[in-house]
Amino acid sequence: MHTDTEVAIHARGLTKSFGGTRVLAGVDLAVPTGSLLALLGPNGSGKTTTVRILTTLLAADSGTATVAGHDVAREPVAVRRAIGLTAQQATVDDLLTGRENLELFSGLYHVGRREARRRTAELLDRFGLGDAADRRVSTYSGGMRRRLDLAASMVAAPRILFLDEPTTGLDPRSRAELWTVIRELLASGTTILLTTQYLEEADQLAARIAVINGGRIVAEDAPDVLKRQIGSERLTLRLSSAADLSHAGAVLSAGGDGGLHLDAGRCELTLALQDPDHLRRALDLLHGAAIAVERVELRTPTLDDVFFELTAAA
Amino acid sequence: MSTAIATTAGDLRRLAGRALRHEARTPDALMVNIALPVIIMLLFVYVFGGAITTGSSGLAYVDFVVPAVLLMAGGYGAALTAVSISREMTGGMIDRFRTLPISGWVVPAGFVVASVVRSVVATAIALAVAIALGFRPSASLAEGALVLVLVFGYVLAVSAVAALWGLFVRSTQAAEAFSFMVIFFPYVSDGVVPAETMPGPLRGFAEHQPTTPIVEALRALLLDQPMGNAGWLSAIWLTAAVLISVPIAAVLFRRRTVR
Numbered sequence: 001m002h003t004d005t006e007v008a009i010h011a012r013g014l015t016k017s018f019g020g021t022r023v024l025a026g027v028d029l030a031v032p033t034g035s036l037l038a039l040l041g042p043n044g045s046g047k048t049t050t051v052r053i054l055t056t057l058l059a060a061d062s063g064t065a066t067v068a069g070h071d072v073a074r075e076p077v078a079v080r081r082a083i084g085l086t087a088q089q090a091t092v093d094d095l096l097t098g099r100e101n102l103e104l105f106s107g108l109y110h111v112g113r114r115e116a117r118r119r120t121a122e123l124l125d126r127f128g129l130g131d132a133a134d135r136r137v138s139t140y141s142g143g144m145r146r147r148l149d150l151a152a153s154m155v156a157a158p159r160i161l162f163l164d165e166p167t168t169g170l171d172p173r174s175r176a177e178l179w180t181v182i183r184e185l186l187a188s189g190t191t192i193l194l195t196t197q198y199l200e201e202a203d204q205l206a207a208r209i210a211v212i213n214g215g216r217i218v219a220e221d222a223p224d225v226l227k228r229q230i231g232s233e234r235l236t237l238r239l240s241s242a243a244d245l246s247h248a249g250a251v252l253s254a255g256g257d258g259g260l261h262l263d264a265g266r267c268e269l270t271l272a273l274q275d276p277d278h279l280r281r282a283l284d285l286l287h288g289a290a291i292a293v294e295r296v297e298l299r300t301p302t303l304d305d306v307f308f309e310l311t312a313a314a
Numbered sequence: 315m316s317t318a319i320a321t322t323a324g325d326l327r328r329l330a331g332r333a334l335r336h337e338a339r340t341p342d343a344l345m346v347n348i349a350l351p352v353i354i355m356l357l358f359v360y361v362f363g364g365a366i367t368t369g370s371s372g373l374a375y376v377d378f379v380v381p382a383v384l385l386m387a388g389g390y391g392a393a394l395t396a397v398s399i400s401r402e403m404t405g406g407m408i409d410r411f412r413t414l415p416i417s418g419w420v421v422p423a424g425f426v427v428a429s430v431v432r433s434v435v436a437t438a439i440a441l442a443v444a445i446a447l448g449f450r451p452s453a454s455l456a457e458g459a460l461v462l463v464l465v466f467g468y469v470l471a472v473s474a475v476a477a478l479w480g481l482f483v484r485s486t487q488a489a490e491a492f493s494f495m496v497i498f499f500p501y502v503s504d505g506v507v508p509a510e511t512m513p514g515p516l517r518g519f520a521e522h523q524p525t526t527p528i529v530e531a532l533r534a535l536l537l538d539q540p541m542g543n544a545g546w547l548s549a550i551w552l553t554a555a556v557l558i559s560v561p562i563a564a565v566l567f568r569r570r571t572v573r
Contacts, residue, residue, distance in 0.1 A: 055413055077415060085413045089406030093332065095339045107328045108414045110321060136339070152410065 008033040008160050008191035009054060013063035015215075016049050023049045025215040026063065029193075033159075036182070036192040038202035041212035042307070047195040048088060050212070051164045054193070055085045068160055084153030088164045091149055094138040098129050098148050101137060102155060109156045123151040127181060143174025150181060161185065163194040167201060179204055199306060203227070211310055218310045226306070233273045234305055235282065238266070238295040245269060251289045252282060259309055272301070272309065325416045329424025330431070333398065337432055347394075347432070351387030351440040358383060358506065359447050369508030373537065380444045381532035382505025385525055386497050387440035388465055391433040392472035393496040398425045399480030400489035403570055412571060419567055422481065426473045433469035434462075451536040461535050464548060468528055471555035472496055478559040481566035505529040524551040 009031035016024040024046045031037040041047050052058035054065055056076035065072045068082035085091075092101050102123055106116035124133045127147040137145060146166060153161060163182070167175040182205055186192055196202055202209045203223045210220040219226060239245045248269055249262050261270040273279060279298075286293060337344055363375040371378060399422050402408055411421050445451075453461060479492045500506060502520050509520040520526060527547035534541035 057409055057412055080413050080415055083413065085409070087406055087409045089409070091406040091410035093407060095336050096332065100335070104328060104332055105410070105414065108325055108411075108416050110324070110415070 006032055007066075009037075009065075009067050009193055011050070011054065011063065011065040014050065014053055014060045014065060015062045016046075016053065016058070016060055023215050024053075024060070027212070027215065027217055029210060029217065029220075031191055031193055033191050034186075034189050035207045036186050036194060036205055038206035038209045039193060039195040039212055040197070040199065040202045040209050040306070041195070042197055045212045046215040047212060048164055049215075051085070051087075051162050051193070051195060055083060055162050056080055057085075081156070082158060083160045083162060084156065084158035085162045086146075086149045086153045086164065086166055088168070090145060092137050092145065092152055095136060097134050097136055098124060098140070098144075098151075099133040101148060102151060105152050105155045111156070119155065123154060126184075127151040128177070141174070143170050143177060146170060146174070146178055147181065150178070154185070158190070160191045161193075163192060165195050165197065168197065175201075199302065211306060213307055213310070218307075227301070229309065234270055234299050234301055235273050235279060236268055236270045236297040236299070237282075237286070237293050238268050238297075240267070240292055240294055242267065244291050247289065248286055248291050251285050251291070255281070255285045257282070261308060270305075272305070273298075322417060322420060325420045326423055326427060329420055330427035333425050333428030334431060336398070337428065343394075347391050347436055348439055350390055351383060351436060352443050354386055355380075355383045355440060355443050355447065366507055369510055371508065371533075371539070373533075373539075374448075376444070376447055376449050377537055378533075379506060380441075380449045381529045381536065382500040382503065382525070383444070384437050384440055384465065384532065385468060385500045385505065385528060388433040388437040388469045389472045389496040389499070390493055391436045392429050392469040393476045393493040395425050395429040395473045395476035396480035396483075396489040396492040397486055398429075399477055400483060400486045403481065404484070404486065408571070418571055419564055422477050422563065422567060426470075426477050429473040429476070430466065430469050433473070434466060437465050437469070452538050453536050457535040461532060464528065464531060464535070467548070467552040471552045471559075474556050474559040474563065478563040478566065481563055481570055499523065500525045500529065503529055524548075524555070527551065 007030050009029060011027055011029040014024050014027040015022070027046065027050055029037070029039075029050070039047050039050065049058065053060045054067055054072060056072050056079050059073060067079045070078040070082070072079050093104070096104065099120055102120040103116050106119055107113075111119065124130050127150060129144060129148060129151065132140060132144060137148060140148065150163070150166065166182070167178050170178065179201070182192065182194070186205075194202075194205060206223060208220060209223050209226055210217050211226070212218070219229075221229070237248070239248055242264060245262060245264065245267050249260055252260060252269075252271065257271050259272055262268075263270070271282065283293065358379045359376050363379070366375055368375055368378040402421065402425070408421065412418055476492055476496075480489050483489050502516065503509070503523055503526040504520060505525060509517050509526065512520055527544040528551070530539070530544035531541065531548045533539045534544060
């Protein structure tokens with residue numbers, strides 16, 4: 001197994017229920033020191049609950065977790081000294097300026113007034129907030145607010161950072177800016193656990209992706225491996241009748257296509273393309289069976305496809 | 315140990331400073347905070363004042379009512395602590411504070427400290443308005459100091475109970491209700507009309523509820539009225555309010571932030 005110097009965040013069998021509803025059904029995670037793990041899942045899959053347990057804000061019903069070598073339940077104070085958290089809800093003060101926010105948090109880390117000022121100025125600069133430093137946060141854009149939130153998490157220069165859906169609700173440009181900042185943090189040696197609902201975000205940033213669904217990790221692998229597993233592109237074919245649909249399903253299955261998804265309501269069939277030639281082979285098979293295809297659609301896989309593939313395989 | 319106390323005191327100062335900044339930056343709330351006691355003072359002195367007799371005290375109405383209005387002025391602002399704390403507990407900031415190496419209770423305590431500062435100032439403004447309207451206190455320096463202690467004790471007690479309320483309720487709307495309770499309490503006391511003019515059960519309540527001895531003690535100190543046991547009763551009420559609400563608030567805070 002891993003040792004604590006190699007693994008910055010380690011969770012084993014975390015469970016949590018809220019009033020009879022099981023939110024986590026045994027989550028296992030290991031994030032190697034200095035790497036970024038993306039926890040990918042839809043709303044309600046248990047991402048935030050996992051983060052809250054690992055950041056000492058919530059106690060697990062069962063299971064254990066260590067962060068920076070400290071048990072989150074037994075040594076919460078030691079864990080807090082090692083981590084920074086950017087929660088989903090805004091955790092900066094709207095009525096204060098960006099500078100006042102960071103100086104307040106630095107002060108609460110007890111770094112001394114002069115050091116607090118120096119660090120604040122450095123963080124404002126690093127996160128591109130120098131010009132807005134003395135404006136109230138209520139005048140900030142969504143992207144600026146997230147960057148300030150991230151800066152606030154970095155005040156004590158934590159070795160481990162938790163980012164709970166840091167780019168949800170941001171426009172594409174703000175998202176790209178935040179990605180740049182996250183890559184820089186990673187390059188400077190910070191270990192990061194990031195949750196997201198976007199496959200693309202996980203792909204852009206993470207060395208490894210853990211897919212969470214229904215309070216359980218359903219897959220964990222390198223982005224390339226996961227993507228290969230779910231295919232590069234989705235091919236959707238619309239057929240003219242339910243009979244054709246089931247016939248087409250049988251023909252393609254016989255031809256070696258696994259992971260077919262038949263949508264009877266829309267009379268559509270979806271499969272994952274392994275390579276460009278796969279498209280021609282599939283159409284040839286249907287042509288050979290005299291099945292007319294009404295419409296052909298190609299698209300990149302979405303999170304829905306990931307879940308369909310992973311839960312179907314399980 | 316002493317460094318731990320110094321550290322916590324520093325945290326409390328930072329968080330109280332933040333809460334006071336909030337005050338300064340919400341001018342609408344600040345205006346209400348200052349204007350309300352002034353309006354109440356004008357209302358009682360000029361609208362109701364002519365029709366109300368001050369009973370056996372023999373005081374001019376402005377003199378009679380000022381202590382009660384001082385409590386309304388200080389109490390209203392202090393009661394708003396419930397709203398600040400409730401908002402903090404339902405927002406995201408509390409999560410950030412809880413991941414910092416500070417004691418969690420410092421967060422509500424910071425609001426209480428800011429509330430005491432703000433409410434003492436609001437009371438002082440109300441007193442200045444009263445003097446402009448013809449209120450002439452005859453307090454000595456020592457009596458003036460005791461008035462300050464009493465006002466301080468009152469706003470601290472109301473802030474502490476408000477903190478308890480703010481941690482107990484789950485919405486800011488419910489937290490706001492506390493301000494109304496606090497501002498109307500002095501109405502049914504010996505503060506606005508003499509309790510002796512009220513019907514039986516109400517009079518019994520008015521004579522035994524906590525703001526009555528506080529009003530009477532303020533009158534005694536400001537206007538050379540007989541103190542009787544009003545001073546001791548006030549001290550007991552205020553001390554009890556703080557000593558009872560602080561531990562309960564601490565328990566509620568722990569429960570709200572339960573891990």
